[in-house]
Each structure stands twice: as C-alpha cells, then as structure tokens.
Amino acid sequence: MATSDTHGLTEDEVRERVVQGRSNDIPERAGRSTWDIVRANVLTRINAIFAVLFAIVVSTGYVLDGLFGGLIVANSVIGIVQELRAKRMLDRLSIIGQARPRVRRDGRTVELAPNQVVADDVIELGPGDQVVVDGEVLDGAALEVDESLLTGESDPVVKNAGQQVLSGSFAVAGSGVYRATKVGRAAYAARLAEEAGKFTLVDSELRNGIDRILKFITYLLVPAGALSVYNQLSGDQALPEALRGMVAALVPMVPEGLILLTSIAFAVGVVRLGKRQCLVNELPAIEGLARVDVVCADKTGTLTENAMRLAQVRPVGGNEMPDEVLAALAAADPRPNASLAAIAEAHPDDPGWTVTAIAPFSSARKWSGASFGDHGDWVLGAPDVLLAADHAVRAEAAVAGSDGLRVLLLARAAGAVDREDAPATVDPVALVLLEQKIRPDAKDTLDYFAGQRVTVKVISGDNAASVGAVAATLGLPGAGSPTDARSLPGEPAGLAAEVERGSVFGRVTPVQKRAMVGALRSGGHTVAMTGDGVNDVLALKDADIGVAMGAGSPATRSVAQIVLLDNKFATLPYVVAEGRRVIGNIERVANLFLTKTVYSVLLALLVGIPGLIGFDALPYPFLPRHVTIIGWFTIGLPAFVLSLAPNNERARGGFVPRVMRMAVPAGVIIAIASFVSYVLTYPGVTGSPAEQVRASTAALVTLMAIALWVLAIVARPYAWWKIALLAVMACASTLMFLTPFTRDIFQLDPSDAGATLTAFACAAAGIVLVEAAWWAGRPLRRTPNQRSISGPRS
Structure with a gap:
C-alpha cells in the first residue's frame, strides 16, 4: 500500500x-558477466576451426605441427584478461558516475x-x-x-x-x-x-570495416580451402603428409589475431582512460572522438568552472541596494543553479518572505522569478531578454558583459511571475555581476585542438558578448565576432552556413543547440558536443560523440558516450590520443594479418591449380610448423607490440580501401615470389624427402624475407623501439635457419647454396615490387575522406 x-x-x-x-x-x-566474457573468448568460430585442424594434425602423430593450437589458448587467455580488466574499470567508474x-x-x-x-x-x-x-x-x-x-x-x-x-x-x-x-x-x-551503460564493440567504423573484410575473406576461403583439400588428398602423398599439407594451407588463411587485437586495443584504451577518471559508456566513442573534426563546447562548466562568485550588485535608475530581494529569491529556490548559488552565498540571510508564485529558471526562458505578496513580484534573468533593444540599462549590461562577466538583471515585474504573459514589462532595479573562473587547462586544450586541425565552436546560453570575451582570453579564433543565436536563420541551409562560419554563439536555446549540431553533421563533419547542464542534453544525444562532465546533471551523464568524472576539459586530448592510438595501430596490424591471408589464399590456389588441370599435383610447400613460425616472427609478436604502441596519426575515414591497397598488392607479390622460388627448387615427384625439405626451405626464406619487409613498411615512421623490434624479429627468423636445434625441430635445410641463392633472388625481386607498390599507393593512403573545415583556424 x-x-x-x-x-x-x-x-x-x-x-x-x-x-x-x-x-x-x-x-x-x-555489461557481460564474467562467464559471458569467458564463453565469448573461448567459443569463437576461429577457435573452433583451429581446434578441428589441431585435432587432424595430432591424429597424424606430428605433434610439433600442432604448435598453432597454442593460438587457441593465447587468443582466449589474452582476450579474457583484457576484457575483464576493462569490465572492472567500467563497473567501478559507472558506480561513481x-x-x-x-x-x-x-x-x-x-x-x-x-x-x-x-x-x-x-x-x-x-x-x-x-x-x-x-x-x-x-x-x-x-x-x-x-x-x-x-x-x-x-x-x-x-x-x-x-x-x-x-x-x-x-x-x-x-x-x-x-x-x-x-x-x-x-x-x-x-x-x-x-x-x-552497455559494454559494446559494435557500431564502429573500425569494427564494421573489419567485418566487411572478414566476409570478403570468407568467400575466398571456400574455393581456396576446397582446392587445398582436394589437391593434398588426391596426390601420391601418404595420408599423414597430405593432411599436414592441407592444414598448413588452411591455417594461415584465417586472420586469427585481427579481431583479438582489435578487442584488446579497445579494452586497453578503456583501462588507460579509466585511470584518468574517464568513463567510456560506449567503446566506439574512443574511436569516434579520434575522428571528430568539430568540437562544440558549452562555456559554463567546460571552458569555465561551474561555480561562480558574486562580483558586484550595481543599482540602476536611482534604486537602492536590493540585498533583501536577492536573498529572498535565492531562498525561494530549493535547487538553485550556479548563479543563484553564488547570490545565496553572498546574501545568506533569508528575510522570510512568503512565496505566492514562482517561476523557476529555464534555459529556454533565460529568467527566473518569484512573487512575494506585498513585497512585490521579482524576476532575475538575461538583460537582453527582459529589456527592449534600445533600453539604456541593456546597453550598460552589454558593456559589463564584454569583460567576460555574467550579467543578470534584477527587475520588478508588473504582475505575478506565473502568469502566461509573465514577466511582461519590467522595471530594472539592479545589474548583478558574476565572475566566472576560467579553467586553467582550457587554453592548452584549445591550443591542442587547433594544432590537430579540429575546430572548436563555443555554444552557450549566456550573452554572446560575454561568451566571446571568455573565448577571446583563451585565444579561440573568431572569438572577437560572437553571434547572437536569436539572429540565426531557422531554415536548415541558412543555419548550416552561419554555424560553419562562426566560432562563438551566445543566447542559444537547447533546441537551437540540437539544430546546430545537426547542421554541422549534415555538412559532413564528425561532431563532439561537451556539456554539463540540462540544456545540453538534446545536443549531446544528437552529436556523434557526447561528452559530459562528471559534476554535471544526471541527465547529461546518462546520454553521453563519455563522462569526464574529474570534470576536466583537458582530459579530452587524452581521449582523442587514445582513439588515434587504437585506430592507427589496428590499421597497422590489419595490414599484416590481411597480407598473410591474401598470400595464403593465393599460394594455395597456385599450388592447387596444376593438379586440377592435369599436371602432377604439387605438395603444399610448408608444414604447419612453418606456418607457426611465420606467424610468430612476421605477424603475431610484432602485431601485438604495434597494437599497444603510441600512435598520434590523425584518424581518417576509408579504413577498408586503405588497408586493402596495402595488403592485396603485398600479398600477391609474396605469394608469386614464394611460388616461383618453390617451383624453381622443387625436385619433382621423384625427388627425395631431403630435396623436398630444401625446396620448402627456399620458399620459406623467400616468404619470410618479404614478409619482414612488409612489417618494416607497416612500422613506418621509425622510432628506436620499432627499429629494435624489426631487428629482433629479423635475427630470430635468421637463427631459425642457422641453429641446428631449430633446423631439426622445424625441418629446415638451407644447405643447398643454389636453392638458397634462388630464394634470395626471388625475395629481392619481391621486396623491390612491394616497396614500389607501397610508394605508388602512398598518395591514396594519405587522402582523408573527411572534408576540410571552413571555420576559423589558428
């Protein structure tokens, strides 16, 4: 009851x-439970494929050829650990926020x-x-x-x-x-x-691009895999050897680490940002903010601190100091905003007047008020809203606002403040001047965005001159010509043009904020909106990325994708940098994984076609253990390091075409060069097992040399640690061929000088072609799909 x-x-x-x-x-x-996370990382399609292939190899008795099965464990454990870390961080921060x-x-x-x-x-x-x-x-x-x-x-x-x-x-x-x-x-x-508050990795250009690539790869895997199975099982090889060749052909076709490293990069990003008290409600927001080219920032709570201080009460028209009225108005509101809170702090003595009517502050009205019976009807709000354009007090308020002060008008209303036509004509009594403290980190943050060619537009409900003055002290381009939003056109085309042109807007209503964000998005921009007040909710919801302050209203925090729990506008550059790290590094490692898939599929086709058209079937040149070491030294270990490394490259659209422009040519060149090396050294069906091993070794030398060069290209521009990474991978790969112990384990034999020279010659030709393809495609990779911004820049 x-x-x-x-x-x-x-x-x-x-x-x-x-x-x-x-x-x-x-x-x-x-978010997902711990069991859901474990299940999602263990019971994957890729793990299932590898488990079946692992079982086939183990059934042949060649356990060493099942080394790739370790990827099942590695993929699962790394994915589980990182996602659990991210879950704990998100759960902790979500309770705070x-x-x-x-x-x-x-x-x-x-x-x-x-x-x-x-x-x-x-x-x-x-x-x-x-x-x-x-x-x-x-x-x-x-x-x-x-x-x-x-x-x-x-x-x-x-x-x-x-x-x-x-x-x-x-x-x-x-x-x-x-x-x-x-x-x-x-x-x-x-x-x-x-x-x-869902922990999700969906609705992301990066994730969607990878999904598109994987669908394309799936179509390639079916014919290539079927041909490999037919070719290996229909030849003269013994069943164990044929099964090993089939598995060796199929395993590298699957880009097993790409999805894993993408998830890890996002999860690590969440943990890193969490340490800066940044709550990411939707993981793609990390990526999205890195693509942002326009940041719409509210003034109060973003560029300035939310708290204010009463600087001066300036009577007008010969009136006396209205201390009692201000104290009564502050006491009448049980949930005062920042302005009334500052007035209440300066005038704490409530006169005890009886409230007969009340009009709470509204962002749309720009004023609040209360009626006190015999003590009169009073309003407090924006002078340029309450007074006529030619009123002398309004001009005086404009002068005070041009110094960056928030100026409110205290006036006597003609009747009760809750009437439909309230406040009607008002009689000015005093100007209330409030100081706004600029955040010490605001200028550095604006300078960062300017340096990154991200346009910042200040959109505020305050007086345009006051907002412009604050923005000007921070060095924002265009701040000297603020726009009063009441003069903006209502039709979309005109509004878009004005918003594109200006950088500081005052007297913006919540509905206008939403429309301005929509206008920028319709112009092709990726827009982030920051705010902390209830008047920002609609715009935050409609922006590509909504960023709320932790001390802001619960409504803003609930609709924002990112919440800055430390209330620091300066945290945004770290979010942008983290997004760029995720996007740039995943693009790097995608090049490696997809290059491997392309050359694996094409090599399987090249090996299988001769047997299909009536020639002697060629055994697949590599064993599953060869595939494992290729993955270790040219993709797996380097990709893991590159995926977590610093990366400040600006995010761009067109992820899929740009990756394929690199991966397809490189994969085709590696496949052809390796196949040529193999064919030139292959002894034929009458050759001895030792000769077959030498031919496989030659093909492997060619493949690994070119694949390492692709890694060197992907690692550009170089830093000391990247050079060290390349050196370690190259040395480790070389030692695999030179050390007797590893030669025995991995069945390698580089002793045939002719075969080895052939391998190096094919590798050199392949390296030249890969380098040429990279330089030829460089202009296309550099072209961002984002349109340029015509707003003011520094």
Whole structure:
C-alpha cells in the first residue's frame, strides 16, 4: 500500500517491498558477466576451426605441427584478461558516475543508487535530475519535465500533482516530488537505461570495416580451402603428409589475431582512460572522438568552472541596494543553479518572505522569478531578454558583459511571475555581476585542438558578448565576432552556413543547440558536443560523440558516450590520443594479418591449380610448423607490440580501401615470389624427402624475407623501439635457419647454396615490387575522406 503523504517509506516498508520483489532490480550495468566474457573468448568460430585442424594434425602423430593450437589458448587467455580488466574499470567508474536519486525515507532525504529504489518510494526532482522510475507527481513547484528522449517532442511538459512522469525523462525547471509506481523492468525506459551503460564493440567504423573484410575473406576461403583439400588428398602423398599439407594451407588463411587485437586495443584504451577518471559508456566513442573534426563546447562548466562568485550588485535608475530581494529569491529556490548559488552565498540571510508564485529558471526562458505578496513580484534573468533593444540599462549590461562577466538583471515585474504573459514589462532595479573562473587547462586544450586541425565552436546560453570575451582570453579564433543565436536563420541551409562560419554563439536555446549540431553533421563533419547542464542534453544525444562532465546533471551523464568524472576539459586530448592510438595501430596490424591471408589464399590456389588441370599435383610447400613460425616472427609478436604502441596519426575515414591497397598488392607479390622460388627448387615427384625439405626451405626464406619487409613498411615512421623490434624479429627468423636445434625441430635445410641463392633472388625481386607498390599507393593512403573545415583556424 502506497504512502499517503510525502514523508517517505519507513525502513520496515522498504524491506517488505524488497521481499515482495518490488524493487528497481535492473542491473547496475548491462555489461557481460564474467562467464559471458569467458564463453565469448573461448567459443569463437576461429577457435573452433583451429581446434578441428589441431585435432587432424595430432591424429597424424606430428605433434610439433600442432604448435598453432597454442593460438587457441593465447587468443582466449589474452582476450579474457583484457576484457575483464576493462569490465572492472567500467563497473567501478559507472558506480561513481551513475545518477543517484534523492529519496525520502523516514522523513529524511538520502541519495541512493537507482537499484535501491522500491515501489512507493517518494523521490525528489530538481533541474537536471533524471526520472529513474515511472511515477506519479505528488507535489510540484512549476515542475517542467523534458520527455524528448522518449517522445521526440522537445517542448518541456509542466507536471502538476496527480500527473505521470516516465523513466528516461528529466526535469528542466522547477522542483517536485513523485511516488514510484513502476520499478525495475516494468518501468517505461528500463531497457533504454540498461543500453546506456552497455559494454559494446559494435557500431564502429573500425569494427564494421573489419567485418566487411572478414566476409570478403570468407568467400575466398571456400574455393581456396576446397582446392587445398582436394589437391593434398588426391596426390601420391601418404595420408599423414597430405593432411599436414592441407592444414598448413588452411591455417594461415584465417586472420586469427585481427579481431583479438582489435578487442584488446579497445579494452586497453578503456583501462588507460579509466585511470584518468574517464568513463567510456560506449567503446566506439574512443574511436569516434579520434575522428571528430568539430568540437562544440558549452562555456559554463567546460571552458569555465561551474561555480561562480558574486562580483558586484550595481543599482540602476536611482534604486537602492536590493540585498533583501536577492536573498529572498535565492531562498525561494530549493535547487538553485550556479548563479543563484553564488547570490545565496553572498546574501545568506533569508528575510522570510512568503512565496505566492514562482517561476523557476529555464534555459529556454533565460529568467527566473518569484512573487512575494506585498513585497512585490521579482524576476532575475538575461538583460537582453527582459529589456527592449534600445533600453539604456541593456546597453550598460552589454558593456559589463564584454569583460567576460555574467550579467543578470534584477527587475520588478508588473504582475505575478506565473502568469502566461509573465514577466511582461519590467522595471530594472539592479545589474548583478558574476565572475566566472576560467579553467586553467582550457587554453592548452584549445591550443591542442587547433594544432590537430579540429575546430572548436563555443555554444552557450549566456550573452554572446560575454561568451566571446571568455573565448577571446583563451585565444579561440573568431572569438572577437560572437553571434547572437536569436539572429540565426531557422531554415536548415541558412543555419548550416552561419554555424560553419562562426566560432562563438551566445543566447542559444537547447533546441537551437540540437539544430546546430545537426547542421554541422549534415555538412559532413564528425561532431563532439561537451556539456554539463540540462540544456545540453538534446545536443549531446544528437552529436556523434557526447561528452559530459562528471559534476554535471544526471541527465547529461546518462546520454553521453563519455563522462569526464574529474570534470576536466583537458582530459579530452587524452581521449582523442587514445582513439588515434587504437585506430592507427589496428590499421597497422590489419595490414599484416590481411597480407598473410591474401598470400595464403593465393599460394594455395597456385599450388592447387596444376593438379586440377592435369599436371602432377604439387605438395603444399610448408608444414604447419612453418606456418607457426611465420606467424610468430612476421605477424603475431610484432602485431601485438604495434597494437599497444603510441600512435598520434590523425584518424581518417576509408579504413577498408586503405588497408586493402596495402595488403592485396603485398600479398600477391609474396605469394608469386614464394611460388616461383618453390617451383624453381622443387625436385619433382621423384625427388627425395631431403630435396623436398630444401625446396620448402627456399620458399620459406623467400616468404619470410618479404614478409619482414612488409612489417618494416607497416612500422613506418621509425622510432628506436620499432627499429629494435624489426631487428629482433629479423635475427630470430635468421637463427631459425642457422641453429641446428631449430633446423631439426622445424625441418629446415638451407644447405643447398643454389636453392638458397634462388630464394634470395626471388625475395629481392619481391621486396623491390612491394616497396614500389607501397610508394605508388602512398598518395591514396594519405587522402582523408573527411572534408576540410571552413571555420576559423589558428
């Protein structure tokens, strides 16, 4: 049975509802469980393929040829460990950053986790608070709720006692309390809330590109694999030898480490950013922010600190100091914004006036107010909204705002502030000047973005001149010509042109912020929106990447993909850098893995076609153990190092075409050069096993030499550690051929000088062709698909 007043539930009533299962039992985070992570990393298609091939090789008795089976264990263990690390980091940060509703229990107000709310709980609402469960309004003081995230309607809805509020909406003005009626999975937006915190790797250009590549590879694997099976099993070889050749042909066709290293790169990125108190609600946001070319930043809470200080109250028109009025207005609002909080701090003595009507602050109205009966009707808001354009006090306010101060007008209204036509004509009494402290790291952050050719546009609800003054002190290009958003055209084409041109915009309404973000996106830009207030929610939701401050409203944190829990705008460059590291390094290693797939498929076709058209069938030149060492030294170990290394290259579109321009030519050249080397040294069907080993060794020398050169190309530009990596891989590969112990284990014989010289000659020709192909394709790889930005730059 529900409580009959706003006192709240007792502890006994709470326990009773928990026992009844009437609690808000949604998961704190919709991420995968530990078992899901283990299962997803072990029971993969690639692991299944390798397990079958491993079983085939072991059945032949050649256990050493099953070394590739270690990839099953390595892939699984590394993937599990990294994803569990990322899960722990995300779960810890999500608890810090989650919305905590204010619930009344036993007459006291306490902050609880959302899943601690039970049916019939009485929950308080104020500006920026998210409605965490469905409920019925018990009391409201001009309470306005934005339901746009549920209905698409951007106009706030006034909620009176008895009306319903839905989870997923949020308060934009006023205050009130509501009783929880539907909790847990019965609530309207429970699924939406779960999805908001999901650990996911989907909807990413990088991931989608890799999926497209893997689909293409699948089509190649079917004919190449079938031909390899037919060729090896239909020849004159003994069954164990034929099975080894078949497995050796099939194993390298699968880019087994590409998906693994992509997942690892994302997971490591989450952990690195987590150490900087950056919560990534959706993993592709790391990648997305690296592709951003426009950052739309709110002023308050982003460029300036959210807290303010009352600098001066300047009476106008011969009026006296309105200290009592300011104190009464501050006391009348139970959830004051930053401006009223600064006024309340300077005027703490509440005169005790009775409030007869109230109009809470709204980003759309730009003013707030209260009626105090015989003490009059008072409003506090933007001078350029409350006063006519030619009013002398408005001009005085503009001068004060040009120094970067936030200027509010205190005025007497003609009637009650809750009337439909309020505030109508007002009588100015004083200008209230508030100081805004610029974040010490704001300039460095703007300078970083300018150096990276990322345009920053400041979009604020404050006076345009004041916003421009703050931006100018930070050296933002174009800050000297701020735009008043009330003069912006409403039609999309005109709005897009103005937003493209300008860099500082003031008096922007929440709906306009959303429209401006949409205009930039329609112009081909990848847009990030930063903000902390309830007026930023719509724009954050529509931007490619939404970035919220940890101290911002719960509503902004719930819709943002990235939450800066330390409230530092300066953390953004680290997020950008992490995204660039992920994208750039995955592109590097994708080149290696896909080159291997291309040459493996083509080599299988080249070896298999002679037998298919009536010639003597050629045994596959390599054993599975050869494939393993090729993977170790030219792909696996180097790719792991490169995937986690620093990388500051700017992210670009066109991932798939750019990777294929490198991988396909290199793979074709390696396959042909290795095949030629093999054919020139192959003794024929009458050759001895020792001669066959020497021919296979020659082909392997050719392949590894060119593959190492491809690794050297992919590692460019060089740093000392990259040179060391290349040297270690080259030395290790050479020792495999020179050391008697490894020659015996891996069945290598480079003793035939003629075969070895042939191998080196083919390798040299292949290296020249690979290098030429790389230089020929360089201009295409350098061309970014992102259009250039025409806004101001430094």
